[in-house]
Amino acid sequence: DTHPRKQATHDTPMEPQLAKSGSSAGRVRHKNVTNDDVLKQEIPWPAMHAQNIIDHHQLEMLFNLDKKPLNAQIATFEAAPAEHVNLFAAMLANVSKDDVVQYILAVLDQMLDTKPALAAAFFELLHDSRGTADAIAPLIKLLPRQTNFILEKSTLILAKMLSYASSFKPAAPDAHADEIVARHTAAVAEFLLTVLKTVDPADGFDKPQAVAVLAALQVVVTGASGRAASCSSRAATRRTRRARPGRPTHRR
Numbered sequence: 001d002t003h004p005r006k007q008a009t010h011d012t013p014m015e016p017q018l019a020k021s022g023s024s025a026g027r028v029r030h031k032n033v034t035n036d037d038v039l040k041q042e043i044p045w046p047a048m049h050a051q052n053i054i055d056h057h058q059l060e061m062l063f064n065l066d067k068k069p070l071n072a073q074i075a076t077f078e079a080a081p082a083e084h085v086n087l088f089a090a091m092l093a094n095v096s097k098d099d100v101v102q103y104i105l106a107v108l109d110q111m112l113d114t115k116p117a118l119a120a121a122f123f124e125l126l127h128d129s130r131g132t133a134d135a136i137a138p139l140i141k142l143l144p145r146q147t148n149f150i151l152e153k154s155t156l157i158l159a160k161m162l163s164y165a166s167s168f169k170p171a172a173p174d175a176h177a178d179e180i181v182a183r184h185t186a187a188v189a190e191f192l193l194t195v196l197k198t199v200d201p202a203d204g205f206d207k208p209q210a211v212a213v214l215a216a217l218q219v220v221v222t223g224a225s226g227r228a229a230s231c232s233s234r235a236a237t238r239r240t241r242r243a244r245p246g247r248p249t250h251r252r
Contacts, residue, residue, distance in 0.1 A: 081121035
């Protein structure tokens with residue numbers, strides 16, 4: 001439901017679980033869904049306002065985006081980028097209902113696909129706030145979600161943003177904000193690589209979850225920081241394998 005939920009305070013990598021779709025409910029939940037499918041749905045924004053999930057200003061902002069042409073959405077975002085970044089972060093952090101989360105992800109995905117430089121607003125806010133306004137963290141919290149669309153879009157949006165981070169030059173650089181971005185990049189790279197390791201070679205990589213994660217990883221490594229994080233994650237995995245219990249040890 002759309003009851004607010006408490007946001008976690010850390011973005012430590014989570015253990016991925018590929019969704020199983022054996023039941024009829026699972027097949028409905030994990031069917032292929034497109035951005036267009038999601039954006040055609042009617043979201044009860046007024047009801048969410050009545051339940052105090054969003055305030056009046058957020059309601060107006062959502063109405064200004066909802067069902068509008070993509071170029072108009074981008075223009076609206078660019079007119080007040082920090083406000084919209086905060087809006088998206090609040091919606092993803094405080095609303096758990098799939099249709100609302102999917103809607104916000106679909107809007108973000110389309111805008112970033114059309115104009116990747118919009119990602120700068122997320123990093124600019126992070127640097128201006130000296131790391132306190134982290135609008136990327138709510139996206140990372142979505143990674144363990146079992147709905148295919150949410151997994152696909154959250155990984156891809158994060159990949160687009162984090163690959164853009166390598167070329168982003170903040171107006172007011174902040175070291176703490178840089179550390180947060182580096183931590184996010186490492187967490188996402190580790191998650192993507194870990195998911196791929198869970199794929200059974202006998203099944204191939206054509207399952208929706210594997211396809212989504214592989215596509216996101218290909219975008220992440222287009223940025224220098226993403227490549228470095230991916231290499232570090234792979235190296236850490238190799239060290240862990242070498243250090244597993246049961247290996248021969250030297251006797252004194």
